[in-house]
Amino acid sequence: MQITTDSQSWHGDLVLPCLNEAGALPWVLARIPDGWRAIVVDNGSTDGSADIARRHGATVVREERRGFGAACHAGLLAAEAEFVAFCDCDATLDPGMLPRVSEPVRTGTADLVLARRRPTRHGAWPVHARLGNRALSRMVRRRTGVRLHDLGPLRAARRTALLGLQLTDRRSGYPLQMVVRAADAGWRIAETEVDYLPREGKSKVTGTWLGTWHAVRDMRAVLR
Template sequence: MDDVDVVLPCLDEAAALPGVLAAMPRGYRPLVVDNGSVDGSPGVARAHGAVVVRESQRGYGAAVHAGLMAASAEFVCFLDCDGSLDPGVLPVLVALVRRGQADLAVGRRVPVSAAAWPWHARAGNAVLAGLLRRRGLPVHDIAPIRAARRTDLLRLGIVDRAFGYPLELLCKAAEANWRVHELDVEYRPRAAGTRSKISGSVRGTARAVRDMAGVLW
């Protein structure tokens, strides 16, 4: 397929990028959105066939939105580029949207080990997902991997440019009565030499939960 772009928000992921990009499904165009890396990530991404998009405004949402604006394919996927998620599952998510079974297909992380997902990150995620279910959205994760049509995503008008972006996406999808399909995906430890900006510390998790709670309130 040549109608799928994959947005990969990136901040110092040089160690993980070769493996992630090598696992990209054939025909899926990777857009690595560099958010101020100092480890040579842009050069590594280009060397492994990715298109590099620069976004100077720091923040997960800023990087993701820049990638969405740079995308031109009918379908757009979003994927962390730290090696914790397998790009090979993206065609399964896209197929759900392509066949009309979902407006948004998302991954529910199933950790392969306790080390893959720290307790504080799992706890914060569980609280937020529970609040979403109370709003009628049948999800158990805040969708670190997802797929939808580009035009549909743009119409949602997501404004958060920090860690609250994925939660705002889900909230607005619920308000728009989107059909959201959640699929279990394997969640692995990050690639060696990389560190999570969110789940790598209790402080990072707390900051993310704060941003996301702001979206809910």
């Protein structure tokens, strides 16, 4: 892991795991609200994503170990602000929604807030991905008692509390492990709705049945 830009003053850190998202990065980084620092975690991009992120003012962290969880956790370890949020880097989620997602954590009414995705047009969220997400949400409810509709990637919490969860999954199960361990620790977990947009480029996970199956497999392993 290597941080390649200097830190500065900010109120929150936004972790953006990135693998070949050159087409989406300019829009994503331009949408980040004032007071939030972008931490782009380059997970082996070959399309110049890291250079684009630097040119747009982001802090760039390089994580050699492939995996969504590996990238997310590298960003968490690089974060320094009191509040940390996570978001996909493919332009499906608008970082401009960060205030809505983070406000309950800032005000102390929730410990972890997840964004419940609402597709803005047909095809933005493939059927197989929605079905996999729905099945996992039900499994989480049975396992933890927490009633969630979505296990989406846009979420916010306090940095020190997240580190205290001692998350170990480094694949697609990382977001689910965060929810399960937070629930086991007695955290107040909440949802808020956000728009879900058609992604830029080809999805590495939910764009195919195989990718969705791998993600569900990783998450079911966390629940076991």
